[in-house]
Amino acid sequence: MLNKTLLPQSVAREIQTMIQTGTLKAGEKIPSQRDFAQKFGISRASLREALLTLETLGLIKTEAGRGTYISAPSAGNEGHSGHMAPWRYSDSYSVFDVFQTRILLEGEIARLSAGRLTQLQLEKMERATQTMADCWERQDLLANVEADLEFHAIIVSACSNSMLKALYQTVRDQVTETQRQPIPITDPKRMGESIAEHRRIIAALSANDANAARREMENHIRNTARCAGLSP
Amino acid sequence: MLNKTLLPQSVAREIQTMIQTGTLKAGEKIPSQRDFAQKFGISRASLREALLTLETLGLIKTEAGRGTYISAPSAGNEGHSGHMAPWRYSDSYSVFDVFQTRILLEGEIARLSAGRLTQLQLEKMERATQTMADCWERQDLLANVEADLEFHAIIVSACSNSMLKALYQTVRDQVTETQRQPIPITDPKRMGESIAEHRRIIAALSANDANAARREMENHIRNTARCAGLSP
DNA sequence: CGGTCTAACTGGTCAGACCAGTCAGGCCCA
DNA sequence: TGGGCCTGACTGGTCTGACCAGTTAGACCG
Known part of the structure; x- marks a missing residue:
């Protein structure tokens, strides 16, 4: 068939x-x-x-x-990045597994994206980070999350490995859920750290330092997981 | 609908x-x-x-x-491990991307599987490796590949992260293709090395050395890619 | 102007027909 | 006796037309 x-x-x-x-x-x-x-x-x-x-x-x-x-497209979903929807009848994964997978995937994606982001994209990432800070101040959590998603999506869009991009799209729903869930319990100190971590990721990507980009991204996600009480 | x-x-x-x-x-x-x-x-x-x-x-x-x-189930496909099939209409991925993804996924899977494999499974891996050697001697390439696939599948089945297992299944076809393709151009020296690498992976897993398991798996796949003229 | 009804639209399902591909068994020939 | 070829019965692939249920817009009436 x-x-x-x-x-x-x-x-x-x-x-x-x-x-x-x-x-x-x-x-x-x-x-x-x-x-x-x-x-x-x-x-x-x-x-x-x-x-x-x-x-x-x-x-x-x-x-x-x-x-x-x-259907509405997803942010960062450009060209042949996969449209691999999950079989909606299966159970979802543990948050621990999702975070662990995020660290692996997004760390590598950040590494592969280093040196491939345009100045425009880096500026958009900086603006998204600033938007996160502004929205957090006025407790606009939705916009805060959307800016966060945009930040991560830009990095994914620059990844040189289309297969990894496709894999990331496969798990996108679960991934974005882990970006949303810790938000209501994030204390102001952690959000400040999170934004600083975004900036360190941008700095590494701006310097085209692939290994630093990976390290900072892994660190960022690991710290986010700790907000959810996990240590992947 | x-x-x-x-x-x-x-x-x-x-x-x-x-x-x-x-x-x-x-x-x-x-x-x-x-x-x-x-x-x-x-x-x-x-x-x-x-x-x-x-x-x-x-x-x-x-x-x-x-x-x-x-369809044949994959080893380790139990319960709610994902049935996330790839989008079959899109172009296939470059071999480079597949190898790069393999190194990332299978390295991490090997790391997470360390300490979770039973003695029986380790013995099956050793037998599969020996089968590879035997089949290579008599140029039974099909059986050689099947033993190779079994070796890798056992490791995947022990992975603690069900999401990573699901992702691996998503790309299984492309992955197994990269396990098949270099075979006809593998010289005897490389096959001997490949089998030795399998044994080093087994040793690391037997010792429950997660980082060594990852390292040896990455090394193994990287060397296989070199047979296809790639350096991911 | 608002409510109701109807007709035309939409997708969902069914049944039957026909075409192309596959395979197993039978028959024929060497 | 074994191998090859042919045929019939099976398989899925596609089409056609009919009918059913849900939706919507327009017309009509109060």
Whole structure:
């Protein structure tokens, strides 16, 4: 069924390309299955199979009676970084395991990103860090988290290893959960340290010091885990 | 479409349960779509949608004219270890990226597995290594690779971090490809070294030396990459 | 102007037909 | 007797058309 020459498969790829190239944008509704099938010159049953594949993998969302919508992209999700959605029926992982995985993945990603970030990206990271500090002051926790996510996403986007990027996307949901959960119990001293750690990561990346970038990122995540009472 | 109350979806879950409980075993062929649909009391089109979902996520494999087979489970795939299949439509990753990812993942997995392998498992690894040597002598490359895969799979099965195990499964196909590809161009000296490296990994794991285990595994994979002309 | 109803739209499922690929068994020939 | 070829029965892949359930917009009435 998943043979690459199969009709639904090739149509799924076409639709994926339309999503990736922006022909179909996040939130947008695609034509009805009847119209879209006609447009591709295939039966509606085959189009449904193509759509189902895309939906299983999280690229689209179909609602009965309403239509099919393009799912919102994730920050840092550019090009062929994976759209590997987890099988939603399985249990989630322990927070310890997620943190341990974060330290491993993000440390290496930071190392591989060193020397590849543009000045513009580094400035965006600095701005995101400052935003974190500003939002923390006025207790805007949502914006604080979003700035944090943006900071990390920029680093991931520069990683030279597309496979690691894909793996990171696979676990993105669990990862961002660990970025959110310690926030309500973060004391002001820790947030100040966290922001300082961000700045040390930026400094290492700015200096194109791959090993320092890794070390600072691992340290940062390890300290975050300690806020959740863990020592991975 | 992926609403949990939908017919194909609930059937997909039933089939998943049958796979997880062992009613359907790895490699086993399920009944024909016509028979299976009748068995579930649904149309064949709906069963196809259920099967497509499972296949997109890597649990089954359907071959035209032959039938649908349960995918082989991976060693260590127990309970809620992820069924996170890679996105099969995207380009494959460069061999360099795969090797780099292997070094990162398998090094850490070896570290986390140290101290958790039973004597029986260590003996199986030693036997697999000896099998590699024996098969290499008689140029049975397939069996050589299978013994190599078994060696690595045992280590993965002992890893304490289920998320890392799941990530490893996600990239297993590409990983095993890098274990296969250098084989035809491996010279006897390198194979002897490879087997010696396996033994050093076993020794480190036997001594419950986590850092040595990581180091030896990284070294082993790095040397394998060199056989493919890469230096990750 | 707001509420209700209806028609046209949407996706979900079913049944049947036909096509292409696979495989096993039977038959024929060397 | 063994190997090769052919055929029929099986498999999945795709199409068509019908019908059902959910949604929405427009028209009509109070």
